[in-house]
Amino acid sequence: MDFAIPEEYIQFRDSVYHFSRDRLAPRAEALDLEGTFGWDNWRDMADMGLLGLPFPEEYGGSQASPLATCLAMEAMAHAGVDSGTTLSWGAHTILCGVPIWLLGSEDQKKRYLPKLASGEWIGGFGLTEPGSGSDAAAMKTTAVKRGDRWILNGSKMFITNGPIGQVFIVFAVTDKTAGNKGISAFIVEKSFPGFSAGKELKKMGHRTSPTSELVFDQCEVPEENLLGPLHLGFLAVGxxxxxxxxxxxxxxxxxxxxxxxxxxxxxxxxRRQFGQPIAQFQAIQQKLANMKVALEASRWLIYRVAWLKEQGRSAMLEASIAKLFVTERMLKVVDDAVQIFGGYGYIHEYPVERAYRDAKLGTIGAGTSEVQKMIIIREMMKRYVRSLS
Ligand SMILES: Cc1cc2nc3c(=O)[nH]c(=O)nc-3n(C[C@H](O)[C@H](O)[C@H](O)COP(=O)(O)OP(=O)(O)OC[C@H]3O[C@@H](n4cnc5c(N)ncnc54)[C@H](O)[C@@H]3O)c2cc1C
Structure with missing residues (x-):
């Protein structure tokens, strides 16, 4: 067992940290208060090679491994960059770019990945609908083949980068009789007839990451924009x-x-109270110790998922354990952080206030905590049944 991170990864992480601290973090407070997307951040991230981080170099990416990608994103937030920026990055690079890279045809990769890596286009991912979130396969959006086009009808809800994106991975039912084996994935461009994005939704946190509904009204998608296998796109992308x-x-x-x-x-x-720094009080020290334990445990759970992916091994169980643990513990970390700051923790100028508002999305997005527990039970039972039989 080797817990050491390779030296070149550490150098890369440090370079992302310094870049983020010097270029991106100083803009975080103003952008969050205005509730606007950081276009300068986006351009700087593209120049730094972050927008296509895991894509192969031939498509304009930086060919970073899962662990290197995790380290870069960890470093960005460690430097004080707001969560809206990292969420928009994730929807663009991981949710939109990675499926095109891993499931796309050569033509699709050539058409879309360089534009995503350069930041010329912004990407997103449309799975959730107004009536279906956790039970995503219960979606109502349909795609029907007409000549050389797919005609999409329906809508997607809460879509990160919806108001600013040029391209989205969109799921639609192509065989109503087959449940999750009747859902296909499509690459949908904003310019396709019948596509529109709703108005931006006002949110509790992640205020620099624009969110909206996407609407498909007889939306015409060329047949070559089917992503992955027909009817099996939902399962394949997952x-x-x-x-x-x-x-x-x-x-x-x-x-x-x-x-x-x-x-x-x-x-x-x-901060001094009762004649001494509040760090001298045991109650404060215990909060700091708990934060450190949460940090270390969370870090290694995430690295384990990335490491398993690098080994080409399945990490479905470990990924759900990590997602559940890290996002739930963050709620306690932000709560303690605001408490340590006292009244100042409740004021916009201090980044703990922003972190408090941002933290809640973690236990909702990308599968709620309840859904992660359902996956953990399912995957755990499979493994125990195998090892006991
Ligand atoms: C800011 C933001 C950005 C987002 N970005 C995207 C995006 O880019 N693309 C996208 O497709 N989606 C996106 N989402 C949607 C997000 O993934 C969903 O909100 C999430 O999956 C939960 O779905 P829901 O909101 O419909 O809640 P529901 O599924 O209606 O759940 C409501 C509650 O019921 C619980 N529940 C549901 N089923 C069960 C069950 N079987 N057992 C126990 N409890 C259950 C849930 O855990 C939750 O507590 C985003 C959401 C937000 C808020």
């Missing part, structure tokens, strides 16, 4: 990308924990 999502897109939460811990230590050493 199989190929869920572990990416539940490691790389959760890694910023780990970086956020470290950022908060550093902020809290600095504040507790400086």
């Amino acid at each position: 199989k190929e990308t869920l572990e990416w999502e539940r490691s790389c897109m959760i890694a910023p939460i780990v970086g956020g924990m470290e950022f908060l811990l550093e902020q809290c230590i600095a504040y507790a050493k400086n």
Whole structure:
């Protein structure tokens, strides 16, 4: 067993940390307060090679492994970059780009990945609908073949990058009799006739990441934009990308924990009450110790998922365990952080307030905590049944 991270990965992580601290983090507070997407951040991230991080170099990517991608995203949040920026990155690179890279035809990869990697286009992922979230396969959006086009009708809800994206992976029912084996994936461009994005939804947190509904009204999608196997797109995209999502897109939460811990230590050493720094009080020290334990445990759970992926091994169980643990523990970490800051923790100027609002999405998006527990039970039972029989 080797817990050492290769030196070149550490150098890469440090370079992303310094870039994020110097270029992106200083913009976080203003963008969050305005509730606007950080276009300058996006351009800087493209220049740094972050928008196509895991894609192969031939498509404009940086060919980073799952662990290197996790380290980069952790470093970005550790530097104080807001969660909206890392969420928009995740929807673009992991949810939109990775399925095209892993399931797309050569033509699809050539057409879309360089544009995503360069940031010229912004990507997103449309699975959730107004009436179906956890039970995603109960979707109502349909796709019917007409000549050389698929005609999509329906809508998708809560879509990250919806108001600003040019291309989306969209799921639609292609065989109503087959349940989750009758759902296909399509690459849908904003310019396709019949596509529209709803108005931006106002949110509790992640305010720099625009979210909206997507509407398909007789939307015409060329047949060559079917992604992956007909009828099996839902299962194929899930199989190929869920572990990416539940490691790389959760890694910023780990970086956020470290950022908060550093902020809290600095504040507790400086803030004096009853004639001494509040860091001297055991009640504060215990909160800091709990934060450190949450950080270390979360970090290694995420790295394990990335490591299993690098070995080409299934990590469905480990990914759900990591997603559940990290996102639930973050709720306690942000709560303790605001408590340590006292009244100042409730004020916009301090990043702990933003982190508190941002943290809740973790236990809802990409499969709620309840759904993760359902997956854990299912996967765990399979393994125990195998090992006991
Ligand atoms: C800011 C934001 C960004 C998002 N971005 C995207 C995106 O880019 N693309 C996309 O497709 N989706 C996106 N989503 C949607 C997100 O993935 C869903 O909100 C999430 O999957 C939960 O679905 P739901 O909201 O419909 O809740 P529901 O499924 O209606 O769940 C409501 C509650 O019931 C619980 N529940 C449901 N079923 C069970 C069960 N069987 N047992 C026990 N409890 C259950 C849930 O855990 C939850 O507590 C985003 C959401 C938000 C808020």
